Amino acid sequence: MxxxxxxxxxxxxxxxxxxxxxxxxxxxxxxxEIIAPAAAGGGWDLTARMTVRALQEERxxxxxxTVTNMVGGSGAVAIAHVNTRRKGDAHVLTVMxxxxxxxxxxxxxxxxxxxxxxxxxITGDFQVLVARRDSNFVNLRTFIDVLRRDPALLTIAGGSxxxxxDHLTFAALAKKVGVDATKVRYVPTSxxxxxxxxxxxxxxxxxxxxVSEALGAIEVGQIKVLAVFAPExxxxxxxxxxTAREQGTDFVYVNWRGYYLPPEVPTEVTAFWQxxxxxxxxxxxxxKILDETKWASFLRFGEPLRQFLDQDINExxxxxxxxxxxx
Amino acid sequence: xxxxLQFLAFGFSVALQPHNVLYAAIGAFVGTLIGVLPGIGxxxxxxxxxxxxxxxxxxxxxxxxxAVYYGTMYGGSTTSxxxxxxxxxxxxxxxxxxxxxxxxxxxxPALAIAAVGSFIAGTVSVAALMLFSLPLAGWAVAFGPxxxxxxxxxxxxxxxxxxxxxxxxxxxxTVAGLMLATIGVDIVSGMNRYTFGMPQLYDGIDLVTGxxxxxxxxxVLLASNGITGAGRVAKxxxxxxxARDFLDSGWAIVRGTVLGFYVGILPxxxxxxxxxxxxxxxxxxxxxxxxFGKGDIRGVAGPESANNAAAVGxxxxxLSLGIPGSSTTAVMMGALLILNxxxxxxxxTKHPDVVWGLIASMYVSNAILLVLNLPLVGLFVQILKTxxxxxxxxxxxxxxxxVYAASRSQAELYVMLALGAFGYYMRRHxxxxxxAILGLVLGDRLEQTMRQALIIKDGNWAVFVTRPLSAAxxxxxxxxxxxxxxxxxxxxxxxxxxxxxxxx
Numbered sequence: 001m002x003x004x005x006x007x008x009x010x011x012x013x014x015x016x017x018x019x020x021x022x023x024x025x026x027x028x029x030x031x032x033e034i035i036a037p038a039a040a041g042g043g044w045d046l047t048a049r050m051t052v053r054a055l056q057e058e059r060x061x062x063x064x065x066t067v068t069n070m071v072g073g074s075g076a077v078a079i080a081h082v083n084t085r086r087k088g089d090a091h092v093l094t095v096m097x098x099x100x101x102x103x104x105x106x107x108x109x110x111x112x113x114x115x116x117x118x119x120x121x122i123t124g125d126f127q128v129l130v131a132r133r134d135s136n137f138v139n140l141r142t143f144i145d146v147l148r149r150d151p152a153l154l155t156i157a158g159g160s161x162x163x164x165x166d167h168l169t170f171a172a173l174a175k176k177v178g179v180d181a182t183k184v185r186y187v188p189t190s191x192x193x194x195x196x197x198x199x200x201x202x203x204x205x206x207x208x209x210x211v212s213e214a215l216g217a218i219e220v221g222q223i224k225v226l227a228v229f230a231p232e233x234x235x236x237x238x239x240x241x242x243t244a245r246e247q248g249t250d251f252v253y254v255n256w257r258g259y260y261l262p263p264e265v266p267t268e269v270t271a272f273w274q275x276x277x278x279x280x281x282x283x284x285x286x287x288k289i290l291d292e293t294k295w296a297s298f299l300r301f302g303e304p305l306r307q308f309l310d311q312d313i314n315e316x317x318x319x320x321x322x323x324x325x326x327x
Numbered sequence: 328x329x330x331x332l333q334f335l336a337f338g339f340s341v342a343l344q345p346h347n348v349l350y351a352a353i354g355a356f357v358g359t360l361i362g363v364l365p366g367i368g369x370x371x372x373x374x375x376x377x378x379x380x381x382x383x384x385x386x387x388x389x390x391x392x393x394a395v396y397y398g399t400m401y402g403g404s405t406t407s408x409x410x411x412x413x414x415x416x417x418x419x420x421x422x423x424x425x426x427x428x429x430x431x432x433x434x435x436p437a438l439a440i441a442a443v444g445s446f447i448a449g450t451v452s453v454a455a456l457m458l459f460s461l462p463l464a465g466w467a468v469a470f471g472p473x474x475x476x477x478x479x480x481x482x483x484x485x486x487x488x489x490x491x492x493x494x495x496x497x498x499x500x501t502v503a504g505l506m507l508a509t510i511g512v513d514i515v516s517g518m519n520r521y522t523f524g525m526p527q528l529y530d531g532i533d534l535v536t537g538x539x540x541x542x543x544x545x546x547v548l549l550a551s552n553g554i555t556g557a558g559r560v561a562k563x564x565x566x567x568x569x570a571r572d573f574l575d576s577g578w579a580i581v582r583g584t585v586l587g588f589y590v591g592i593l594p595x596x597x598x599x600x601x602x603x604x605x606x607x608x609x610x611x612x613x614x615x616x617x618x619f620g621k622g623d624i625r626g627v628a629g630p631e632s633a634n635n636a637a638a639v640g641x642x643x644x645x646l647s648l649g650i651p652g653s654s655t656t657a658v659m660m661g662a663l664l665i666l667n668x669x670x671x672x673x674x675x676t677k678h679p680d681v682v683w684g685l686i687a688s689m690y691v692s693n694a695i696l697l698v699l700n701l702p703l704v705g706l707f708v709q710i711l712k713t714x715x716x717x718x719x720x721x722x723x724x725x726x727x728x729x730v731y732a733a734s735r736s737q738a739e740l741y742v743m744l745a746l747g748a749f750g751y752y753m754r755r756h757x758x759x760x761x762x763a764i765l766g767l768v769l770g771d772r773l774e775q776t777m778r779q780a781l782i783i784k785d786g787n788w789a790v791f792v793t794r795p796l797s798a799a800x801x802x803x804x805x806x807x808x809x810x811x812x813x814x815x816x817x818x819x820x821x822x823x824x825x826x827x828x829x830x831x
Contacts, residue, residue, distance in 0.1 A: 039370065039371070039374075039654075040370060040371040040374030040375060040658075041370050041371070041373070041374035041654060041657065041658040041661065045374060046377075046661065049374075049377065049378045050378070052378070053378045053381075068735055069371070069734075069735060070735055070736065071530060071734055071735075071736070072526050072527050072529055072530055072736065073512070073526040073527075073529030073530065074529075076526035076529060077526045077527055077529075077736070080526055108519075108526065108529070109526055155782075155783055160514075161512055161513070161514035161515070161516075161517040162514070162515060162516055162517035163517035164517060167517075185782055185783065185785070186782070187472075187779050187782050187783060188514045188515055188517075188779075189514070189775070189779065190514060190775065191654075191657070193594065193650045193651050193652075193657060194594060194595070196650050197467065197468055197594045197595075197644070197650055198471065198472070198779075200468040200648065200650070201468035201469065201470070201471050203471045203472065203783055204783065215649075215664060216645075216648075216649030216650060216651070216660055216664065216669070216670050216671070217648065217649040217650055218649075219649055219669040219670070219671055220647075220648055220649035220669075220670065220671030220673075221671065222648060222649070237669075292381075292664070292665045292667070293664075293665065294664075325516075325517055
């Protein structure tokens, strides 16, 4: 760590504390950097850029904010960078989410959520199971009937690798209804739209993906949604689609996203961001963004967040073990 | 037809509104800049603009984004031709003959034909998009994994054309490229391959980083050792292409346009593969294929037309099915959804101002880009007059800035330099680089589609020949690979027989 950033941190502590004493909090006193650990254009990138937009519209942050795309290994490169180069840096936020959980659960890098300072979970993009419009599956019930009776009849595509989000969702669903997920053909592709192309070309029977990936094709009307894996119905074009719970399978799976700070940042800074994000998430600007992106609100802070992350990692790890992808 | 003309007239009334022309011009200019810089491609360019467009009316926003997309397609060729530094993955094929032309003092005609070819391909493809978008959407999903695999094999079969003199060395080079493509997470097993525990390698070797390293860095290394014949650029002959240049490239542009458009519609293929297939096709059809790789203008005209046509074809699955065919159109669709414009068949009736404004603006941006690029040819060509000791450090600087800006990662720079050294070694020992880059371009999709097809059919390899379309493409690939070898063999045999007859 450079002397300058050390002084910066010392200063920020002093300033945040003096802020707490009464005057308006002077933190942040440097521009804020948001690391999106993926290429421009993906969900993590959009989360970062939309956060910047909302915080600027609501004038919540006095300092300029920049987004850095740090591509690599579903967040592995970014969490390694933050742990080795940015320890204690109070001016850098990094986007995290379900894909990072899978990366950490597989111990791709020697870090866990405990090695950084998780601040908040913000949004959730719920998973959906879709089939062709002319498919025999009427709803999730008919799908699960076939899954139980003859899993070898099914071919499922997803927009991710084996052991990553869409595959994990399907494995968790199969486990929930008592079926061995390895008995079903799973076709990995490099993105939701690749998977949907296979579906429209009648190459596979169903596709596991997320609401935002499937939205275009849903609106066009070429595919039908068998179930949304959300706790309650989501609005917009999917308001007519029943949740899995409504169809007798109590199953929820979310592609959540949030933020962490580097390790060893002052607790005041963590508190500052918890408050800022909470306020932002309740703002008009953010409501508009949620409506545009069809993300659901998925706010978690502090102790509930910690519990959620632990549970997310543990469940993912046990799924990976059952799939034979991890010892 | 009358309807379409009416709609188009309406579209032009949207696109020609002064503020929309301004957006198209800004987009074209920004896109050209993004295209010139290697590493930063259309995806990042468009993604960075998304938060800025929300306040614009949907039609203007889409006009701006499309102009950026188009601009990058134009701009990508400039550095490929002048410096052997491909600005985008889709202009890698342009380096093969474009850079050679520049070395021979024909940078002007190369840049001009790239701009003109792009213009013609873009304009014609937009007309096709306008007329046949809905019926063509079926073509996008007709290609399953088996067909796509065969298409990649067809692409690979062009190595027999990129070889130069040493067939075995070309094969080694191809395999090296394919091996480089296996680095990173294997999506079927989810396991890392050849990453040596470095998270920076999990996503594999980026195509642009690979091409920049193999071509540009190795070029500078060769030049700095005074080895390459490239060292001194021949005197610049003329800035503008001759009538003969244009006549030579006419059919290459036509074929590149048709091929690029159809390949662009396929979600698994896209502009990069289209440009390679077009290069291969031109070489195959030429009466004198030996001129390719040594500065044949058709080797620039074909791929440059194909990648622009593919960029337009790419929009078809997005506009009609709501499924984006490439990462660039995925970002554009994200923008559409944010603007509350829902793609799909209803788009044409619900938001005619967006669709027809967009289509009309493609014509407008094409024209703007042509006007913008042609005068710049003269300026760009001056770059080649820079003395080597100044030019080559600038080339390295451009490569480093571009690659770093796109990845923000030092590791990416090390990969680039390592590949530069590898490329240098290959070139010193007469291994052709073309097949290596082809392997790197196609390897990922080749493996993915093959394994997807096999998973769907429970490991039955027959799937590649029992599906008619796939079998036909494979047969074409076989012909393409073995044809020239067979011809050589019979020619050699005939020669031997003559020789034997003479000694008798």
